[in-house]
Amino acid sequence: MSQNANDPQRKSWIKVTENSDFPIQNIPFGVFLTRDDVITIGTRIGDTAIDLGALHQLGYFDGIPLTDDIFLQDTLNDFISDGKKTWRLVRNRIAEIFDAKNPKLRDNEDHCRIVLFDLDEIEMQLPVQIGDYTDFYSSKEHATNVGSMFRDPEHALLPNWLHIPVGYHGRSSSIVPSGIPIHRPMGQTRPAGAEEPIFGPSKLVDFELEMAFITTDANQLGEPIPVDEAEDYIFGMVLFNDWSARDIQKWEYVPLGPFLAKNFASAVSPWIVTLDALEPFRTESPTQDPEPLPYLKAKKNNKSFDINLEVELKPAHSEATTIAKSNFKYMYWTMAQQLAHHTINGCKVNSGDMMGSGTISGPSPESYGSMLELTWNGQKPIKMKDGAERKFIQDGDTVTFKGYCTKNGVRIGFGEVSNTLLPPFQPKKNNNHK
Numbered sequence: 001m002s003q004n005a006n007d008p009q010r011k012s013w014i015k016v017t018e019n020s021d022f023p024i025q026n027i028p029f030g031v032f033l034t035r036d037d038v039i040t041i042g043t044r045i046g047d048t049a050i051d052l053g054a055l056h057q058l059g060y061f062d063g064i065p066l067t068d069d070i071f072l073q074d075t076l077n078d079f080i081s082d083g084k085k086t087w088r089l090v091r092n093r094i095a096e097i098f099d100a101k102n103p104k105l106r107d108n109e110d111h112c113r114i115v116l117f118d119l120d121e122i123e124m125q126l127p128v129q130i131g132d133y134t135d136f137y138s139s140k141e142h143a144t145n146v147g148s149m150f151r152d153p154e155h156a157l158l159p160n161w162l163h164i165p166v167g168y169h170g171r172s173s174s175i176v177p178s179g180i181p182i183h184r185p186m187g188q189t190r191p192a193g194a195e196e197p198i199f200g201p202s203k204l205v206d207f208e209l210e211m212a213f214i215t216t217d218a219n220q221l222g223e224p225i226p227v228d229e230a231e232d233y234i235f236g237m238v239l240f241n242d243w244s245a246r247d248i249q250k251w252e253y254v255p256l257g258p259f260l261a262k263n264f265a266s267a268v269s270p271w272i273v274t275l276d277a278l279e280p281f282r283t284e285s286p287t288q289d290p291e292p293l294p295y296l297k298a299k300k301n302n303k304s305f306d307i308n309l310e311v312e313l314k315p316a317h318s319e320a321t322t323i324a325k326s327n328f329k330y331m332y333w334t335m336a337q338q339l340a341h342h343t344i345n346g347c348k349v350n351s352g353d354m355m356g357s358g359t360i361s362g363p364s365p366e367s368y369g370s371m372l373e374l375t376w377n378g379q380k381p382i383k384m385k386d387g388a389e390r391k392f393i394q395d396g397d398t399v400t401f402k403g404y405c406t407k408n409g410v411r412i413g414f415g416e417v418s419n420t421l422l423p424p425f426q427p428k429k430n431n432n433h434k
């Protein structure tokens with residue numbers, strides 16, 4: 001099917017500023033609460049949010065096989081279940097409706113009043129009900145940095161790393177949208193040199209610069225997804241901050257891997273950018289040596305995406321400093337390989353499942369995707385614009401990720417995921433015993 005929603009020449013009758021992440025070529029999908037407290041599925045052009053539920057009720061999707069309430073829902077799961085053919089029909093139709101040359105909605109003031117919202121009139125929600133969440137560990141630079149710090153620089157990668165997209169099963173209950181503040185976690189740690197563990201607030205709270213992809217219903221239990229088909233089951237991508245507590249992680253992770261250091265919070269950008277919208281920004285992914293086993297060897301779709309990533313750190317009462325710049329293209333394992341590997345044993349993948357890339361570090365020290373690497377485990381503090389220093393994240397700090405692609409004058413972006421770290425949770429006063 002043609003991808004006319006990607007036409008770089010198309011302009012919208014909705015105002016889009018020059019450096020917007022959301023030109024008419026993007027057409028991401030999200031869920032928001034409107035000024036009337038109605039929850040709906042929507043898209044966004046420039047700084048205007050568009051109520052797809054209302055558009056559908058007004059007949060603008062006539063001719064596309066959609067159930068009446070497909071957009072009147074508080075998650076995108078059912079729409080994602082409809083499959084790639086439907087996503088493309090809807091995206092192409094939205095491009096037509098908002099084309100500068102199309103007067104149908106443009107000149108209908110009553111309809112515009114119902115359908116269009118300013119961003120300050122809406123509240124973004126989690127875009128999907130995440131059934132299962134998996135986090136990979138697929139940046140060679142990140143795995144090498146961590147291995148060098150905690151093991152031996154000569155053997156930084158463990159023997160399996162170049163053969164398997166290493167991953168673990170995380171927890172979806174603590175995934176939050178951008179804007180939700182996060183408490184510093186409490187937990188067990190064992191200070192350097194001590195014999196016994198102590199309990200208290202984590203002292204080494206960190207971010208992980210990641211992206212995540214969201215799947216549709218992909219297979220039956222027992223049925224692997226071939227690597228060359230895997231991308232057909234990926235709806236789109238978001239920015240993903242996998243908040244981490246390094247001191248808790250260090251004590252707890254043997255022998256079964258990450259646990260409480262990783263599941264206190266992870267945050268996503270609220271607009272899912274479809275793989276279709278990202279198609280013009282394909283780029284080579286790193287050469288894989290040794291060659292992967294046949295089930296991980298793609299005949300096609302072995303390309304990655306050129307997505308610029310930035311991390312800003314803002315202390316409570318001063319300005320933000322950009323502390324890292326990386327790119328999704330550095331990922332050693334592709335999303336198709338991750339999904340093929342995930343299902344090679346027959347593991348079932350559902351609509352709304354989320355798969356994190358793992359921390360995306362690039363080759364240079366400015367491109368590292370965590371404080372752990374940027375400060376080399378606290379040995380090289382980061383200088384902030386206001387003169388302060390940071391080894392890890394402090395209470396009141398806000399961490400913001402941004403991501404965008406640019407090519408031939410078109411910019412497609414993800415907006416941001418931004419969350420503030422609060423002090424540890426204080427139990428509510430118990431009023432039950434008067």
Ligand code: MN
Nearest residue numbers: 135208242358
């Ligand atoms: Mn992670």
